[in-house]
Amino acid sequence: MTHSPRTLLINPTITSRSSARFPLSLLHLSAALDRTGSSQIIDGNVDRDLMGETCRAIEQNTFDAVGISVMGGPQMEPSIAVSKMIRERFPALPIVWGGYFPTLYTDTALGAPYVDYAIRGQGEESFPELIAALSNKTESKLGQIGGLSWKNGDTIVHNPNRRFTLGDTGLVLPYDKLGDPRRYLARTFLGRRTAAHQAAIGCRFRCTFCGVAAMFGGTTALPAVSRLERDLSYLKYELGADSIQFFDHNFFDREEEMIPLLEVMAKLEMPWWCYARSDALLNLSESSWKLVRKSRLRMAYIGAESPSGQMLKEIRKGTRPDQTLEVAELCRRNGVIPELSFMVAPPQNTEEETLHTFEFIRELKRINPKSEIIVYIYTPLPESSKHEKDRGKHVGTPLLDLNGEPVVFPKTPEEWTQQRWVDYACHADAPWLTDKLRQHIRDFVTVLRCRYPTAQDLRSPPWAKRSLSAMASWRYRHRKYDRPWELNLANRLVRLRMPQVSGL
Ligand code: B12
Ligand code: SF4
Numbered sequence: 001m002t003h004s005p006r007t008l009l010i011n012p013t014i015t016s017r018s019s020a021r022f023p024l025s026l027l028h029l030s031a032a033l034d035r036t037g038s039s040q041i042i043d044g045n046v047d048r049d050l051m052g053e054t055c056r057a058i059e060q061n062t063f064d065a066v067g068i069s070v071m072g073g074p075q076m077e078p079s080i081a082v083s084k085m086i087r088e089r090f091p092a093l094p095i096v097w098g099g100y101f102p103t104l105y106t107d108t109a110l111g112a113p114y115v116d117y118a119i120r121g122q123g124e125e126s127f128p129e130l131i132a133a134l135s136n137k138t139e140s141k142l143g144q145i146g147g148l149s150w151k152n153g154d155t156i157v158h159n160p161n162r163r164f165t166l167g168d169t170g171l172v173l174p175y176d177k178l179g180d181p182r183r184y185l186a187r188t189f190l191g192r193r194t195a196a197h198q199a200a201i202g203c204r205f206r207c208t209f210c211g212v213a214a215m216f217g218g219t220t221a222l223p224a225v226s227r228l229e230r231d232l233s234y235l236k237y238e239l240g241a242d243s244i245q246f247f248d249h250n251f252f253d254r255e256e257e258m259i260p261l262l263e264v265m266a267k268l269e270m271p272w273w274c275y276a277r278s279d280a281l282l283n284l285s286e287s288s289w290k291l292v293r294k295s296r297l298r299m300a301y302i303g304a305e306s307p308s309g310q311m312l313k314e315i316r317k318g319t320r321p322d323q324t325l326e327v328a329e330l331c332r333r334n335g336v337i338p339e340l341s342f343m344v345a346p347p348q349n350t351e352e353e354t355l356h357t358f359e360f361i362r363e364l365k366r367i368n369p370k371s372e373i374i375v376y377i378y379t380p381l382p383e384s385s386k387h388e389k390d391r392g393k394h395v396g397t398p399l400l401d402l403n404g405e406p407v408v409f410p411k412t413p414e415e416w417t418q419q420r421w422v423d424y425a426c427h428a429d430a431p432w433l434t435d436k437l438r439q440h441i442r443d444f445v446t447v448l449r450c451r452y453p454t455a456q457d458l459r460s461p462p463w464a465k466r467s468l469s470a471m472a473s474w475r476y477r478h479r480k481y482d483r484p485w486e487l488n489l490a491n492r493l494v495r496l497r498m499p500q501v502s503g504l
Contacts, residue, residue, distance in 0.1 A: 005037035005135035007127075008057055008066045012078035013044035020045035021196035022184050024247060025069045025099060025123070027173040032124040033131065034174065037064075041177045044078060046184075051085055058090050064135040065094040065117075067127060070101040070109070072211075073425035077417045083114040094134055098123045103215050104385035105416075106149045110156050112413050118149040121215055122164055122201070161388065164202055166221040172234040181239055189456050190271045190298055191243030195235045199223045199261070203250040205277070206387070207303075208315050208394050209343070209380050212249045217387035222253060225260045232268050243271040243298075251300075252280035255288055262288060265295035276300040278319050278327035289334055297336050299372070299455075302327060304340040307360030308353060311346065316394060321360065328368040337455060338371050340364060343378035344441060347399050347432050354437060358444055358481075365452065372454055375445050376427035382409040401431035443481045450487045451476040464494040 009030055011023040023043045033039040040057060044050040058066075066086055070079040083095050094116045102109040102118035109118045119126045126147040133141045142150050146162030175181035185193035200223055202216035223231075235241040251274035252258055265272065272295065281300065284292070304324040306312055312319060324340065331338040342361065344354040357375075364371050383395060399407040410416045416425070423429035429438065450472035453465040472487055474480070 003135060005033075005064045005131045006062060007033050007037065007039040007131055008054070008061075008063045009033075009039055009041045010050075010054060010066060010068045010082060011041070011043045011045060012068065012070065012075050012082055013048070013050055014071065014073075014075040014078075015045050017046055017048065018186070020184060021186070021245070021247075022173075022175070022178070022181070023069070024173075024196065024198050026067075027175065027177070029067060029098075029123050029127055030174050030177055031169050031171070032167075033128050035169065036128055037131065037135070039177075043178060044082075046178070050078060050082055054082055054086065055089065058086070058093065063093060064131055065096055067096045067098060067123075069099040070097050071099055072101045072104070072416060073422055076101065076413055076422070076425075080112075080114070080413050080417065083112070087114040096127070096130065098127065100211050100215060101413075101416075102149075104211060104381065106158065107156055107384075108411060108413060108416070110149055110151060111411070115413075116151065120147045120149060120158075121162060122147070124167060125165070126162055161217075164216060164219050164221055166201060166223055168224065168227050172231055175239070185239065185241055187458065188243070188245070189458060190245065190273060191241075193239075193241050194243040194245055195239065195241035196245045196247055197231065197235065198247040199228050199231070200248045200251070200253065204253070205250070205316075205318055206390055207305075207317050208386070208390070208396070209378065211381065213390070214381055214386050216249070217389045220250070220253060222257055222261070225264055228261055229264045229267075232264065232270070236268060236270060241270065244273075246272060246274040248274060250275050250277060250280075252276045252284070255284055258284075259288060259291070262291040262295055266291045269294065269296055271296040271298045273297075273299045274301070276302055278302050278304070278323040281327050282323055282330060292336070293334055299337040299339050300331065301339040301341065301374075304364075305343050306346075306353065307356055311353065314394075314396065324360075325364065325367060328364050328371050332368040332370065338368065339374065340371055341374040341376060343376050343427070345430060345433050345437060346378040347380075347430070348397060350432060351437055354441060361448070369452065370455070372456070373448060373452075375441065375448075377430050377433065377441070379424045379427050379430050384409075399432070402434065407431050440482065443484055446484050446487050446491070447472050447475045447481045450484075450491065460494050468494060 009026045011026050026041050030039045030041055042053050047053045068079055086093060086095055095114055096117040097109050097115050098119040103120045106118050106120060109115050117130060126145055129145045130148055133139055145159055149158045185195055188194040202220035203212050204218055204220045206213040206218040305317055307321045309320055328338050342357050344357050346353050361373050401407055410421050450468040468490055475484055
């Protein structure tokens with residue numbers, strides 16, 4: 001006799017309670033699991049006693065497995081801690097890791113004694129199949145589950161990849177599993193109750209540095225119009241959301257396919273934020289821009305990456321620096337703030353590229369002073385983490401550290417928790433960066449963000465922002481970025497916010 005499988009889903013803590021957004025990965029998985037069984041969600045961003053909550057849930061229920069969502073960077077440490085605790089206290093309970101980390105670093109994840117299975121890519125189909133095999137004790141079927149990596153004795157087996165799909169259960173996500181879902185609606189510059197949502201999945205581009213390309217390998221799937229309307233209407237009319245932050249990997253796809261989706265959004269008129277590409281925005285016709293304006297797009301996060309056409313070619317970005325400048329102007333005309341991200345300090349021509357980027361940013365600010373700028377350190381993915389279609393192709397020059405030694409990436413999840421690797425995963429530092437250049441980048445960012453405080457900062461009073469901007473203006477004008485001690489001091493008092501990583 002088969003029983004109805006039960007799964008515990010965990011989102012290890014990565015951000016503060018006030019910054020918590022719907023844990024969309026777990027909501028999607030939960031909807032899929034509940035078709036044939038049931039599931040419970042623990043969100044470490046909201047349930048701050050992650051260990052205690054997990055322990056209590058397992059003691060009070062019988063689960064067939066625990067699924068943990070793991071992203072590289074600051075989420076590694078709590079992911080390891082909760083997995084170890086489960087292994088020690090409930091050794092018979094299978095532990096499954098899914099999400100970006102196990103997709104990109106599958107062998108590293110499965111090398112850990114507290115990870116039994118890794119699901120690569122989307123989990124909506126693979127995970128329920130795995131849970132069914134575990135609960136029915138039909139482990140002989142493991143080899144047939146697409147996207148699953150598992151341990152067969154001492155060998156790690158990687159089943160073939162699975163196709164990406166946007167299956168629809170016909171229902172909205174099971175938000176009520178989060179307790180009161182309204183506590184996930186946040187006050188942002190978009191509105192008083194901003195909800196996070198993902199409409200389409202994937203991205204048709206394959207930029208060599210990008211985790212999305214490593215996961216999706218250049219595929220994308222857009223939602224049906226009816227689904228988008230149903231989901232957004234639920235968020236607006238049932239939960240009371242007044243604005244939307246789209247987590248779509250790349251919101252604007254081909255224009256003809258976007259028009260019906262934009263029409264839905266123009267009908268709902270909820271201010272929104274999304275990821276976009278400069279070429280896609282530049283290719284939109286005036287009638288589509290009319291829809292975009294009506295739908296109230298407030299800000300678009302655009303990966304500008306570099307002012308160098310050569311570098312953009314090398315990383316297979318597919319856009320040009322002149323398009324970045326053009327899109328800043330286009331956004332200005334249409335009342336959309338472009339949030340432009342750059343990757344400075346690449347492994348080659350490190351200093352020259354960085355200084356060139358600073359000048360380019362100044363030019364952008366001249367064209368559209370409202371442009372928000374995000375400065376990351378360029379930290380390419382290890383070759384082994386790329387999508388299988390891209391592995392071994394477009395291999396850059398070997399990465400060397402400051403001593404000219406090859407950069408050796410971590411081999412265990414624990415090594416990924418070392419500060420230098422957390423910084424690498426967060427694009428905050430790289431082994432080829434000198435102390436002097438690192439400091440220079442920090443100083444430039446300080447001067448820039450004081451001179452142009454982000455529109456996303458709701459905390460600092462307008463007078464404080466104006467004073468800081470005035471204080472920073474001479475440094476900015478005369479390019480005196482180094483040692484901005486007075487701005488650092490004033491900043492400590494005012495606590496200006498940075499434009500956010502991965503969202504608002
Ligand atoms: C929301 C978000 C965050 C949130 C936290 C989310 C959370 N876990 O609570 C915040 C803002 C805190 C965050 C932080 C970071 N993020 Co982030 N984030 C995202 C974002 C925008 C959306 C994630 C999401 O909800 N997707 C929707 C759901 C449905 O998809 P999903 O998460 O991929 O889940 C599916 C599969 O992965 C899989 N799956 C996921 N979990 C599990 C678990 C199990 C058991 C199974 C079986 C399957 C499975 O199945 C799910 C359903 O299909 C993505 C970009 C994107 N659009 O995905 C970046 C993204 C995941 N982040 C990324 C990164 C790098 C970061 C940072 C580490 C660094 C940075 N500079 O941004 C920071 C940390 C910064 C810091 N200093 O703290 C990268 C990861 C790429 C990589 N190389 O690993 C992404 C892809 C952004 C990007 N384009 O580079 N992030
Ligand atoms: S366009 Fe953006 S999301 Fe798509 S692969 Fe390139 S960087 Fe990643």
